[in-house]
Amino acid sequence: MQLSFLAPLFDRPGPWATVYFDAAQNDEAGAKRRELSVREACRTLEEEGADTATVQAVREALTDIGPAEDPAGRVVFAAGGEVVLSHRLSRSPQSQIACWAALPRLTPLLELAGQDPDCLVAYIDRTGADFQLRGDTGAQDAGQTEGRQWPVHRTASSDWSERHFQLKVENTWEHNAGEIAETLTSAYEECGADLVVLVGDPRERPAVHEKLPEAVREVTVETEHGGRAAGSSSPVLEEAIERARRQYTRHRLDEALDRFHAGRVGTDRPTDAVEGVPALVEAAREHRIDTLLIRPDGPELGRETWVGDEPDQLAVRRTDARSLGEDAPIPVRADDALLRSAAVTAADVLIVPPSDEDGPDVPAGGLGALLRWTYEPTPA
Template sequence: MQLSSLQPLFDRPGPWATVYVDPAQNDESGAKRRELSVREACRTLEDEGADAATVEAVRDALTRMTPAEDPAGRVIFAAGGDVVLSHRLSRPPQRQIVSWAPLPRLTPLLELAGQDPVCLVAYIDRTGADFELRGAAGPQDAGQVEGQRHPVHRTASSDWSERHFQLKVENTWEHNADEIAKALSAAYGECGADLVVLAGDPRERPAVYERLPDAVRQVTVQTEHGGRAAGSSSPALEEAVEQARHRHGHRRVEEALDRFRAGRAGADRPTDAVEGVPALVEAAREHRIDTLLVRPGGPDLGRETWVGAAPDQVAVRRTDAQTLGESEPTPVRADDALLRAAAVTAADVLVVPASDEDGNDPDVPIGGLGALLRWSYEPTPA
């Protein structure tokens, strides 16, 4: 997950109110539960010291939530009397999470909204394509491209003039495949998708695939289901898209864990990966984190660290933070501090499972926090 969309959370000081809530069912009993959950969340914020203006902003945002708009729930981030950001969840939280803290509470967001890859679906026919972005926010229009419309249909005649016409038809197909591939590559670069799914015409679809740049083709899959024509969507297409997203996400985590296992420090060699809060804090200060690995439930996530106003002012001890130029450092959770540092340095973040599908390596990374680094370095002698 890239955290660039969360930048507003790091552009202003806290403290922050963070509330993860499930809007319950759209019926009378659900409405009563929503009312009680809003009241409980606001009471918790008040008990933890939140100011009245911020509590009221959270209350208003939660009251306006509906199961129809947010079927899996939503997270609210508020500070200084304003709701700074809210984000739709793709999975409902098992329980309501309420926090009043110096930094926004982000780890639950990684689990509930951030891990699912964003998919760019291209609905292709022989005249063009429509693009649709699939992510946690639901389907979104991502543009279209129109190629040449004539001629696009061949005839069954073997007459010389007809064969000449058929050649022109095939030239049109080839031209349109080029145009679709170029437009699709541009859309992929602009929208920040993680993978591409091609659906539609069985002849034009593979022609588009072959014309994609290598970097795009490596994250592209094809499906025989669905198409560009109105009404051609189907449950089979929806299943194909979701399977592609799941496989991509699983493969990405496995590749990252393989790199992490191979890159951890040996006794006498440079390291490409680190784990444990002290090593991660050092890497964050030096902007060396390329991918932050977070294993929910790990004991290091809630470990105390100290931070200053700048995201790279992070330390294991209060006195260390003061030497970085922060006279009044603040104690925060390690995961909150490292996620803020990762976000402002454009690092990626991956949630890793407590164990793989075979039950191996349940403690990788040790403590629940690790990182792949942007460059190797010699580990500091103990």
């Protein structure tokens, strides 16, 4: 999961109000529950020291959230008397979270917003294609392309002239497959999708797949369900797209954990992975985190760390933070400090499911990272 959409949270100082809000059901009882939840969230913020203007901004934002537009709810981040960011959730929080802290509370967002990839779906026929970007918050149009419109239909005759015509038809299909592949590649690069799914004509679909550049082809899958024609969508197609997104996420996580197991600290040799708060804080200070691994049930996520105004001003001890040039460091949760650093340095973030009861906790304490370059352990 890339956190670039959180950039507005790091352009200004805190403290921050964070509320994960469930929109409840769309009925009279649901409306009453929403009203009570708004009051409870605002009361919690006030008790924790939030200023009146920020509490009021949060109250107004929460009041506007409804089940029709946001069936799973939203998270609201506010500071300085205004809501800075409001983001739709893909899963409802099991219980409401409201807090007032030096940094935004981010770890619940990783679970509730989902980490399945943004997916570019190409609905293909022999004359062109329509593109749609799918994410956890819904679908949006991503453009289209039209190729040659004639000739595109074969005939059944074996006459020489008809065979010549059929060759022209196949040339049209081939030409259009190339145009679709070219436009699809541009759309993929522009929209920042992680995965491509090809839907539609069983002859043209693999032809487009074959003409894609290798880098795009590696993240492209096909499904035989659905097509470009209006009304061709179906529950089977929707499930195929969602299954492709889940498989992509599972594959990325498996690859990351394989790298982590192979490169984790434990010997005197250089390593490509670290775990535990002290090692992660050091890596974050030096912008070396490539992929941050977080296990939400990890006991060290809430460990106290110290931060300054800049994302790379973080330390395990207050005295260390002062040595980094911060005269008045602030205590925060380790996961919030590391997620701020990950967002600002364009690091990826992956949620790691809880370990088996009989297996080791990975990463240790719930926090680990794959590094951007090899780390030489400091001699004891």
